[in-house]
Amino acid sequence: SAVISQKPSRDICQRGTSLTIQCQVDSQVTMMFWYRQQPGQSLTLIATANQGSEATYESGFVIDKFPISRPNLTFSTLTVSNMSPEDSSIYLCSVYENWNTEAFFGQGTRLTVV
């Protein structure tokens, strides 16, 4: 199973600023996924990060607000830009290894915007 390290684990940020979240996987994976979990809610997929190409964003999420980098097969970053209190959520990085395996998750980044 993949082991995912996510940093920071939590942060409190001022509105209008940006935060970059890092995700490191202990093995090479083709795709990495970023999810948002708003308070008391389920997980919503933000985007899929592919190495060597632009990330693919889900409906309702745009690159200007959530720019993603994927410089190699074990690492990705998600930036939450120009933050507002509505961005307060847990952000989770995820990978899977094969079509018939489960998804693995990082421990999440709990973001509070004040």
Next chain:
Amino acid sequence: AQSVAQPEDQVNVAEGNPLTVKCTYSVSGNPYLFWYVQYPNRGLQFLLKYITGDNLVKGSYGFEAEFNKSQTSFHLKKPSALVSDSALYFCAVRDGDNFNKFYFGSGTKLNVKP
């Protein structure tokens, strides 16, 4: 379109009693079903999955789930609940047409009381 429903926001059970957390799904094609658990301030931990084979799937920490195709259900069960099982549980289905996508239920908070 794929979807997952967890009809109960919360389940309360006494320690030592059996527990059931309900999940129903809607998929086109074969279902790939998963259960995850989330403890406070943590990411999602994989419990078990159904891809194919026996309808009764055994997973981590004594949990099991029963796949019922006719009722399109995948309920999570445990014969004897522990206080430490108290957490948030998510059912998920993988998109059979796009294996990159997981759809998560709204989550069920399990409270096990001593």
